[in-house]
Amino acid sequence: NAGVTQTPKFRVLKTGQSMTLLCAQDMNHEYMYWYRQDPGMGLRLIHYSVGEGTTAKGEVPDGYNVSRLKKQNFLLGLESAAPSQTSVYFCASSLAGVNEQFFGPGTRLTVL
Amino acid sequence: GESVGLHLPTLSVQEGDNSIINCAYSNSASDYFIWYKQESGKGPQFIIDIRSNMDKRQGQRVTVLLNKTVKHLSLQIAATQPGDSAVYFCAENRWVEGGKLIFGQGTELSVKP
Numbered sequence: 001n002a003g004v005t006q007t008p009k010f011r012v013l014k015t016g017q018s019m020t021l022l023c024a025q026d027m028n029h030e031y032m033y034w035y036r037q038d039p040g041m042g043l044r045l046i047h048y049s050v051g052e053g054t055t056a057k058g059e060v061p062d063g064y065n066v067s068r069l070k071k072q073n074f075l076l077g078l079e080s081a082a083p084s085q086t087s088v089y090f091c092a093s094s095l096a097g098v099n100e101q102f103f104g105p106g107t108r109l110t111v112l
Numbered sequence: 113g114e115s116v117g118l119h120l121p122t123l124s125v126q127e128g129d130n131s132i133i134n135c136a137y138s139n140s141a142s143d144y145f146i147w148y149k150q151e152s153g154k155g156p157q158f159i160i161d162i163r164s165n166m167d168k169r170q171g172q173r174v175t176v177l178l179n180k181t182v183k184h185l186s187l188q189i190a191a192t193q194p195g196d197s198a199v200y201f202c203a204e205n206r207w208v209e210g211g212k213l214i215f216g217q218g219t220e221l222s223v224k225p
Contacts, residue, residue, distance in 0.1 A: 004155075033212075033213075035213075040121075041217055041218070042201050042216050043156065043201070043213070045213065045214075048212065050211075058212060059214070092155070096211075097207070097211075099144050099146055099158070099161040099211075100158040101156075101158065101213065102158075103155030103156050103157070104155055105153075105154060105155055106153075106154075106155055
């Protein structure tokens with residue numbers, strides 16, 4: 001099993017550009033999450049999904065959109081990137097009702 | 113506001129010694145408290161969790177203690193090894209909100225050989 005994979009690993013955007021980050025998991029997990037991690041800080045939840053076709057807002061959802069069209073994939077979109085969105089983005093997944101979340105390797109995004 | 117925070121940002125220990133990493137929380141309604149380990153350049157990795165109605169839970173070389181009276185959580189690592197060097201985060205899990213993790217700031221553990 002590949003576990004949780006994220007695409008791309010690195011990306012540089014200019015202010016105002018858009019992009020989509022892809023997260024995929026092959027563990028048949030129901031729940032999926034998107035976090036961002038800023039330097040020296042813990043992770044903050046952006047959006048999450050408890051099942052295919054459902055999404056919900058986390059702590060810091062502004063400026064991001066998500067979609068979960070397939071159970072194994074969770075997409076994070078930035079419609080108009082801002083320098084404040086420079087961060088490392090982590091995707092995670094878990095079984096329903098289980099505390100252990102499995103994290104991907106992260107995507108390092110820089111917005112100039 | 114509600115938060116999960118850590119007392120110390122860095123901790124340096126000698127190989128073979130025991131490590132204790134502390135965490136304070138403010139939300140008494142949390143269901144579980146969880147410890148994650150994050151090595152440089154990687155995503156966090158689950159270590160151990162404890163339900164809010166428990167005081168202690170042990171794993172392999174790790175013990176988590178929960179003191180609800182003072183809203184304090186600690187992670188004890190026995191016989192610390194160089195491979196334990198990482199940033200450790202405590203997190204609060206709120207199942208009523210779909211399993212959302214609220215992370216603390218993190219403590220960087222450095223193990224001296």
